[in-house]
Amino acid sequence: MLLNVKNDIREIDRVFTCVKEFCCTNGISEKKCFDILIIIDELATNIISYAFNDGQEHTFTIMIEKENEMVHVQLSDAGIPFDPLKGTEPNTDASLESRKVGGLGIFFVKQLSHFMSYERVKNRNQLDVLVSLEEEE
Amino acid sequence: MEITVKKDSGITVICPNGRIDTSTAKNFEEGIMKAIPDNHQIIISFLETSYISSAGLRVILVAGKKIAAMNGQLALAEMSDKILEVFKMSGFDKILKIYPTFEDAKSSFNR
Numbered sequence: 001m002l003l004n005v006k007n008d009i010r011e012i013d014r015v016f017t018c019v020k021e022f023c024c025t026n027g028i029s030e031k032k033c034f035d036i037l038i039i040i041d042e043l044a045t046n047i048i049s050y051a052f053n054d055g056q057e058h059t060f061t062i063m064i065e066k067e068n069e070m071v072h073v074q075l076s077d078a079g080i081p082f083d084p085l086k087g088t089e090p091n092t093d094a095s096l097e098s099r100k101v102g103g104l105g106i107f108f109v110k111q112l113s114h115f116m117s118y119e120r121v122k123n124r125n126q127l128d129v130l131v132s133l134e135e136e137e
Numbered sequence: 138m139e140i141t142v143k144k145d146s147g148i149t150v151i152c153p154n155g156r157i158d159t160s161t162a163k164n165f166e167e168g169i170m171k172a173i174p175d176n177h178q179i180i181i182s183f184l185e186t187s188y189i190s191s192a193g194l195r196v197i198l199v200a201g202k203k204i205a206a207m208n209g210q211l212a213l214a215e216m217s218d219k220i221l222e223v224f225k226m227s228g229f230d231k232i233l234k235i236y237p238t239f240e241d242a243k244s245s246f247n248r
Contacts, residue, residue, distance in 0.1 A: 012160045034188070034219045041190050045159040092228025096205055101198055104191035104227055111226050 003062040007048045015044055019064065026066045032133055035112045036071055039129055040064070042105035043075050043084070051079025051125070066133075070114065073129040082125055083118045084109070140168035148246060149176040150239075154185040157193030166196040173200065177209025180242045184215040194227055201233050210234075214242035 001022050005011045019040055023033035040062060052058045060077035089110075090103040110116060115130040138155035149172045157165050172179060181197070183189075197213070204211045214236045216224065224230050236242040 009160045012158060016156070016158075031219060037188065038190060038223070041158055045190070045192070049159070090227075093231070094228075096198075096201055096232040099198060099202075099228075099232060101195050102191075104194055108191055108223070108226060 001064045003064075004059050005044060005048075005062055007052050007058045007060070009045070009048055011048065012041060012044065015040060015062065022064050026071075028066070028071070028133060029135065031135065032071075032131070036064075036073070036131055039109050039112055039131065040073060040075075042109050043073075043127065043129070046082075046084065046105060047075065047077045047079060047125075051077045051082065053080065069133045071131045071133060073131065075127045075129075076121075076124050078124050081120055083120075084127065085116060085118050138164060140165060142168065142172055144176075145180075146243065147176075148178045148180055148243065150180045150182060152182045152185055156188040157186060157196075158188065158190045159192040162190075162192035162196050165193060166199070169196065169200045170203075173203055173207070173209075177204055177207045178246055179204060179209065180212045180214055180239070182215045182239055182242075183213065183217070183220055184239075186217075186220060189220050189223055191227075194223070194229060197233070198229065210246055212236055212242040212245050214239050 003018055005015060019037055023036060044062060047060050063074040065072045084106045087106055090107055113129045114132040117128045119126045138153055138157060138161035141152040143150050151169060151172060153165055201211050212234045224235060234245060236245060
């Protein structure tokens with residue numbers, strides 16, 4: 001499935017509907033579908049919020065494919081270069097007072113995925129994420 | 138997402154209904170922030186919440202800090218397994234009080 005998404009936060013609603021449909025059609029469990037929704041929501045929201053700073057309308061793509069026991073998600077945008085794998089991780093042991101707000105989105109994607117890779121290809125950010133469909137206990 | 142706010146035995150109960158993501162987090166934040174000045178004893182019930190992303194957790198962290206600074210109490214209750222998993226993944230289960238049932242959350246308040 002290939003989605004063309006505008007850099008408008010209202011698009012997230014449509015993305016949710018399409019991802020749920022994809023999971024349903026491919027017999028993916030509700031639990032795994034929740035993980036896939038988090039991954040795509042966090043990454044798409046980042047692109048919508050930060051990739052373009054010219055105030056113009058842009059379109060980026062989200063590709064989702066089931067490959068055996070994996071789901072392959074690929075996001076591609078022509079925004080400013082950004083490698084989400086290079087950020088610092090939040091301190092999940094910090095106290096309430098010292099816990100910093102933010103930085104959780106990419107951390108969730110890393111936690112929920114099996115494999116992630118970033119490449120700048122022809123002036124586009126290309127992020128590939130693999131999600132294992134094996135249910136862990 | 139819609140938010141219902143009600144009072145129960147002097148505690149403000151906030152119930153977000155639907156999805157808490159970036160597109161709805163602002164609405165969620167406004168609902169909580171509006172309730173805090175009136176009452177520093179707050180329960181957020183996730184019974185009707187189908188989904189939460191980092192944007193939703195950010196709002197809860199900000200609210201938790203604000204309530205703690207006012208010497209108030211915040212209790213979270215009635216999460217589905219998947220929502221609880223998101224809280225655990227973020228480490229928020231170690232800094233916020235999470236109860237399985239609404240009654241458990243209610244009885245945790247100092248009288």
